[in-house]
Amino acid sequence: MNTGDLWVVTPLAILAGGAILMYLVGRFITQRNEILALCTTLILGSALAAHGWLSVQTLQATAGTWPAWGHFAPGGVVLRATPPTLLMGSIALALGLFSALYSGRYMTLDQHYITYYPLLLLFLTGLLGMVSSADLFNLYLFCEMMSIAGYVLVAFRRRTDTAIEAGFKYLILGSVGTLMMAMGITLIYRQTGSVALEQPGILTGMWGRAGLIFLWVGLGVKSALVPLHTWLPDAYGNAPSSISALFSGIASQSAFYILLKISLDMGLPPYELGLAFLVISFVNMTLGNLMALMQTNVKRLLAYSSIAQTGYVLFGVGIGLRYGIPEAIQAGFFLILTQAVAKSLAFLGTGVADFYCGTSTIADLRGIARRLPLTAILFGIALASLVGLPPLVGFTGKWFLLAETLPAAAPVVYVGTFIFLINVLISLGYYLPLLAALFMVPARDAGEPMPARIPVSLWMTVPLVLLGLLVIGMGLYPGPWWTMAAWAIY
Amino acid sequence: MIPWMLWIIVILPALGGIILPFISRHETPGTARKFTLLVGGLVALCALGALLALGAHTEPPALGIALTWLPGVGEIGLRASATGLYMVLALAAALVATLALDKGEKSPPPGQLALALGALAAANVAFLVSNFLGRYAALEIVALLVALAPLLALNGIRTAGLVYLLLRIGDVGFLVAVLLLRATGTLDIDAALAGGSALAVPVQMWIVGGFLLAVGVKVAIWPFSWWRSVGHQMQRTTDSWLYATVMPLLGLYLLYRIAPLLTADAALGYLMLGWGALGLLLALVAIGANLHESRRHIPVNEIVGSLALIVAGLGALSWVRVLALALAPLQWLAAWLSPAAAPDALETGVLERVIAALPQAAKGVGCALQRWHTGRLRQNLLWIALVLTLALAVFLTL
Numbered sequence: 023m024n025t026g027d028l029w030v031v032t033p034l035a036i037l038a039g040g041a042i043l044m045y046l047v048g049r050f051i052t053q054r055n056e057i058l059a060l061c062t063t064l065i066l067g068s069a070l071a072a073h074g075w076l077s078v079q080t081l082q083a084t085a086g087t088w089p090a091w092g093h094f095a096p097g098g099v100v101l102r103a104t105p106p107t108l109l110m111g112s113i114a115l116a117l118g119l120f121s122a123l124y125s126g127r128y129m130t131l132d133q134h135y136i137t138y139y140p141l142l143l144l145f146l147t148g149l150l151g152m153v154s155s156a157d158l159f160n161l162y163l164f165c166e167m168m169s170i171a172g173y174v175l176v177a178f179r180r181r182t183d184t185a186i187e188a189g190f191k192y193l194i195l196g197s198v199g200t201l202m203m204a205m206g207i208t209l210i211y212r213q214t215g216s217v218a219l220e221q222p223g224i225l226t227g228m229w230g231r232a233g234l235i236f237l238w239v240g241l242g243v244k245s246a247l248v249p250l251h252t253w254l255p256d257a258y259g260n261a262p263s264s265i266s267a268l269f270s271g272i273a274s275q276s277a278f279y280i281l282l283k284i285s286l287d288m289g290l291p292p293y294e295l296g297l298a299f300l301v302i303s304f305v306n307m308t309l310g311n312l313m314a315l316m317q318t319n320v321k322r323l324l325a326y327s328s329i330a331q332t333g334y335v336l337f338g339v340g341i342g343l344r345y346g347i348p349e350a351i352q353a354g355f356f357l358i359l360t361q362a363v364a365k366s367l368a369f370l371g372t373g374v375a376d377f378y379c380g381t382s383t384i385a386d387l388r389g390i391a392r393r394l395p396l397t398a399i400l401f402g403i404a405l406a407s408l409v410g411l412p413p414l415v416g417f418t419g420k421w422f423l424l425a426e427t428l429p430a431a432a433p434v435v436y437v438g439t440f441i442f443l444i445n446v447l448i449s450l451g452y453y454l455p456l457l458a459a460l461f462m463v464p465a466r467d468a469g470e471p472m473p474a475r476i477p478v479s480l481w482m483t484v485p486l487v488l489l490g491l492l493v494i495g496m497g498l499y500p501g502p503w504w505t506m507a508a509w510a511i512y
Numbered sequence: 513m514i515p516w517m518l519w520i521i522v523i524l525p526a527l528g529g530i531i532l533p534f535i536s537r538h539e540t541p542g543t544a545r546k547f548t549l550l551v552g553g554l555v556a557l558c559a560l561g562a563l564l565a566l567g568a569h570t571e572p573p574a575l576g577i578a579l580t581w582l583p584g585v586g587e588i589g590l591r592a593s594a595t596g597l598y599m600v601l602a603l604a605a606a607l608v609a610t611l612a613l614d615k616g617e618k619s620p621p622p623g624q625l626a627l628a629l630g631a632l633a634a635a636n637v638a639f640l641v642s643n644f645l646g647r648y649a650a651l652e653i654v655a656l657l658v659a660l661a662p663l664l665a666l667n668g669i670r671t672a673g674l675v676y677l678l679l680r681i682g683d684v685g686f687l688v689a690v691l692l693l694r695a696t697g698t699l700d701i702d703a704a705l706a707g708g709s710a711l712a713v714p715v716q717m718w719i720v721g722g723f724l725l726a727v728g729v730k731v732a733i734w735p736f737s738w739w740r741s742v743g744h745q746m747q748r749t750t751d752s753w754l755y756a757t758v759m760p761l762l763g764l765y766l767l768y769r770i771a772p773l774l775t776a777d778a779a780l781g782y783l784m785l786g787w788g789a790l791g792l793l794l795a796l797v798a799i800g801a802n803l804h805e806s807r808r809h810i811p812v813n814e815i816v817g818s819l820a821l822i823v824a825g826l827g828a829l830s831w832v833r834v835l836a837l838a839l840a841p842l843q844w845l846a847a848w849l850s851p852a853a854a855p856d857a858l859e860t861g862v863l864e865r866v867i868a869a870l871p872q873a874a875k876g877v878g879c880a881l882q883r884w885h886t887g888r889l890r891q892n893l894l895w896i897a898l899v900l901t902l903a904l905a906v907f908l909t910l
Contacts, residue, residue, distance in 0.1 A: 411656065412649035413581070421582060424691050443684050450680060454673045458663050500582065 027089035029079060030103050032072040033111070034151055040065035041143035048136030055135050059126030059481065062139040066122055066146070070115040073150075077108045085512065094157055098218050102156040105509035106283070109355065110153045110276050112506075113362050117271045118146045120489060121264040124370055126481035128264055128377055138178060138262075145171035145268075153276050158207045158217040161280065165203065165244070169196045172273065176261045188260035195253040199243030206236030210288075222289035234288055241284070244277030247336075248305045251329050255313075258325035263373025266321060270328045270369060271362035278332065279510075282339065296344025299336045300434065304441050306333030311448040318383050320372050323452055324365065327408065330445060331361045337438055338423045345430040348511040353422040355510035359503055360419035363496060364407040367489040371401030374486070378476050388459045393476045396483065398460045400490040405457045407493045410446055415497035420446070422504065517562040518590045521555050521600055521636050529629035536622040544622040548750075549611050551629060555636070556604035563597045582645065586698040591642040599639045599765050606757045607632060610749040620750050623664050628750040631657040635758050639765060644690045644699040651686065651726075651762065655679035658759060661751045662742050675739045679759075682729025682736070686766075689722030705772045716776035723770045724784065730763025733791040733818055767821070788821030 044065070048058055080088055080103045092100025122142065129135040148168025155161035173196060177189020207217060210233035214221055224230035239250070246254040254274070258266045285295050310330030317323040338354030341347060374397045375381045375390055391398035407416035424442075427435055496503050528551040536544040578589035607628065614620075620628075631654050638650035659676030662668050690699060692715055696707030708719060732740040743755025774780055795818060 412652055417649075417652075418582065424687075425582075425584065425694060428691055439688075443688070447677060447680060447684065450677050451673065454659075454676055455669050458660075458669045458672055462663065462669070498581070504583070 027079070027091055027103075029072065029076045030089045030091040030101050030154070033069040033076065033115070034101075034147055034154070036065060036069040036072060037143050037147040037150065040069070041140045041147060044143060045137070045140040048139065053136055055130045056126050056481070058136065058139050059122055059129070062122040062143065063119060063126075065143065066115060066119045069146075070112075070119060073108070073111055073115055076103050077112065079103075080105060080108055081509075090156065094159065094217075098216075099156040100160050101151070101154045103154060105512040106279065106355075107153045109506060109509040110272065110279055111150050113359065114146055114149050114153075114268075114272045114276065117268050117362060117366055118142065120366065120370070120485040121268045124267075124373070124482050124485045125262075125264045127479035128373055128482060129262065131377075132179065132262070133181075134178070138175075141171045141175050141178075142265075142268075145175060149273065149276055152280060155219070157219055158210065158284075161219070162200075162203055162207055165277075165280075166200055168273075169200055169244075172196070172269070175265045176257045178262055178265070179260070182260070184256075185260045188256035192253045192257045195243055195250075199240045199250070202236045202240030202243070204240075206233040206238075206240060209233030209236065219284065220287045222287070224288045225290070230288075234285075234290070237284055238281065241277050241281040244274065245281055246274045246329060246332060247278075247302050248309050248329065251306075254329060255322050255325040258328065258369075259319060259322040263321070263369050263376065266325075267366040267369035267373075270324065270365045272358075274328070274332060275335070275358045275362075278335070292343040292346070296340045296342070297434075299340030299343065300438060303333045303336035303340055304438065306330065306336060307441065307445040308333075308448075311445050311452075314452045315448065317452065318385070320382060320384060320387065320456065321369065323384070323456070324368055324372070327449065327452070328361070328365060330449065331357070331365070331408075333445070334420075334423065334442065335361075337442060338427060341427040341430055341435060341438065342511075345432060345435070347426060347430055349426040350423075350430070351511050352504070352507045353419075353426040356422050356500075356504055356507035357419045359507055360407070360415045360496065363489055363492045364404050364414075364416055367400060367404035367486065367493060368408065370482070370486055370489065371397055371404060374478055374482050375401075377482070378478065384456055384459055387456070388462050389473075390459075391461045393473050394478060395475065397478060397486065400486045402457055402460055403490050403493055405453050407497070409450060409453045409457070413494075413497045415493050415500070418497045418500045422500075515592075517558040517565075518592055518640060520558045521562070522590065522633060522640070524558075524633075525551055525555055525629045525636065526633035529626045529633065532626040532629060533622050542619050544625050545611060545619040548625045548629060549608055552604050552608040552611070552632065555632065556601055556608060559597050559601035559604060562592055563594065563601060566592055566594055566597065578642075584694060584697075585645045586643055586700045586703070588641065588643040588646040590637075590640045592640065595765070595768065596639040599761055600636050603632065603635055603639075603757060603761060607750075607753055610753050614749045621664070624661065624750050627657050627661060627664065628754065631754055631758055635762060638762055642700055642702075644693060644701055644704060647701070648683065648686055648690055652683055654758065654762065655683055658754050661754050665751055671742055675742055678736060678739045679729060682726040685722040685725025685729070687722075689719045689726070692719045692722070701769065705770065708773050709776070713777050716773060717780060720770065720773050720776060720780050723766060723773070724780075724787075727763045727767045727821075728787070730759045730766065732760065733787065733821065734794045737791075784821045788818040791818035792822065 040062070044058065044062055047061060052058070076089065083089065088102055088104050090099040090102040094100050122139070125135075125138065125142075129138055132138065145168055148164045148166070148171060151164030152161055152168055155164055173189055173193045176192050177185050179185040180189075209229045210221070210224060211217055213227045213229035213233070214224060221230075224234065243250045243253075258269055261269065286292065307330050310326050310328070310333060314323050314326035314330065317326060335354045335357045338350050338357060342350030342352075342354065372382075374394060375387060379386070379390065379393060381387050381390065403414065407414035410417045410420045412418075424439065428439060528547065532544055532547060535547065578587035580587055611620075634650045634653040634657065638647050638654065641647050641650060655676065659672050659679060661672075662675060663672040692711075693699060693704045693708055695711055695715065696704045698704055698707070708716060711719070729736040729739075740755055743752055774784070
């Protein structure tokens, strides 16, 4: 029996129906990439609008009366709209919109792009469903949907061996993660007879504790927490840049959000949970930055820096949980927002350089500003933001993180702050050469003329410019976005 | 009138840096240099005019436009202070003087001149802004531009990266200090410094420690002096101006502005004294060891910075502590020579008279330093210091 507020399921229905529709359109009506991209963008725009209306309804409601949909006997409500889910969903849909628009030109040279758009929509359906799920069973289903679409998207450029390898690696490790999740849910169901998300008494039984551990491992793989992160650099590095942008912006962050939600709903004490997150954050930050230093491929470099950025998020959330500082958790989610914008811009900028000039390494990017000036400037803005240069959004995120965690005034906070600042300095070691390479004089033989400027398609320029404006605007005027990040602490 | 001048001081060089590469594209190479000279000259004149117009103002007039950027940091705006305008004047005058006196065959490329104008704009903001967060943002931009100079001049990515890393270490210290100062409830510089004195002493020490790290890096005192040598590998006067004038003046001004916090604990005074003495010693050794005359001027900045730290350390310590520190070796020597007679040895003859006179002399120095800190000497010394700073800035650049 399905009951409740239909607006909860409307964005999902638009996305799922849109995926089927796009497959039929691509198969039987037209195979022009621009039209498919435009239709996908319209579908995502509609889903975003519905999601926006749902957000308005939800934020006006009180905590116990948030809109819900569906009824599932062993668990309860199927989907529930809460402020944190709205935050993650908004980021996902917005990034999906930019990716779809960007793909209008970017995917033109790929042979099988008619399957690309349905997969993109299915991926977002799974992601949105996963964050909106109110019971473990549906969470698992949507997570699996998201993962399967993700495996195919990572290996989409199957004409290259590295893409196949990356997709296969993601498939194996992702499947292990999903299997762990299924095992965990089974063990929890064995103890309690319920698959509801909120089961605070679960830790009293052996099966419940074991189930929670399995869930942690499974979601840890999805979140790319060290040492379960090994799939990420290959996946982000070999996927189409539009997909890398989407993945880096929201995919692993959504899984982390689910991990946090389940841990708290299952009764894990915030104090201990915060400590666990802190330890993981130090490892993530340090390993991510050190590995990024060794990379020569730009996308792999950005992928490892995503691992480090996850560490920064975990640091804020960990401090907030351990010392009872909601603003620190808010700062962590604000970092998710800032990373989504800046990292997506960086990946999309890399994609433009790869599409028009065939460049994929830092050395190849030298002097790219001569040929692609606007792209280089916007890419530079993204890198400057990731470096933490004021007044861009990257600095604002780091400021909020430090400003809200330091008041805890505990030794572990000071140690963590020191580790954080050291890692920010380490990250200069790979961001700055990349930033500098963009604007250096390109290497050329004596007598060879300077390379000519290349006009970039509007399909790719518009998302880049919009993201660039967001990086600058969110940094200069962070108030509304800081308020949006507060949705995470409801 | 002053607000208009402040606008020109900040916006003119920023706009100039942005449009310079475009206007010089189709002009002769000397056009960019003349444009930079014009902008620098206008900035210097505005700074001088604002300084003179500041005159008998009891409180520095604000710009009238204040921005609220991040919550909890207060408003960010420009404030006309005598010392800040003074630094702006010194900086702009040094840029004009070095470009005018540059007898090189080729004019600096437009890119490097644009970099210099951008650094001038950001440094001016750092001197005049009323909020620590605004100053931090300006200092970060200056650091980036200074680090980009070797990229344009030497095509050296690695060198630029290392310079930026070192400068960023200083800015991290500044950031930590500013974050801790948030406990005062505002980051308005005057209010935060006044409130900072009321914070717990350990917190004050961390704050001053962070600021001193920033000062040490900017003024290039050992062990943070490596980045300065990069400036001497680059041949352009604008690069020398960036490395020898902009950063050291920013560092010295920061040290001056945080003076109210320097007396938090005697340990800070000893730290500054010790660090300054060590830096001075190493700089003098470097001068002596450098046989090539052309390289002897390299440690000059380090000497200036070290002397500044020594003066600050002396000012932070009371005359009693300075005296005790100075007399400690004598007492140890006396005790070693004659353990039983040590106390008596200090009371006879010439030594007795010298020691009796020392407290009066030290008291006089201490009073003078205290008056310098509270600014009562500022007005009287303003014109003398102005000339000295201008001369020093030009000397350092050349």
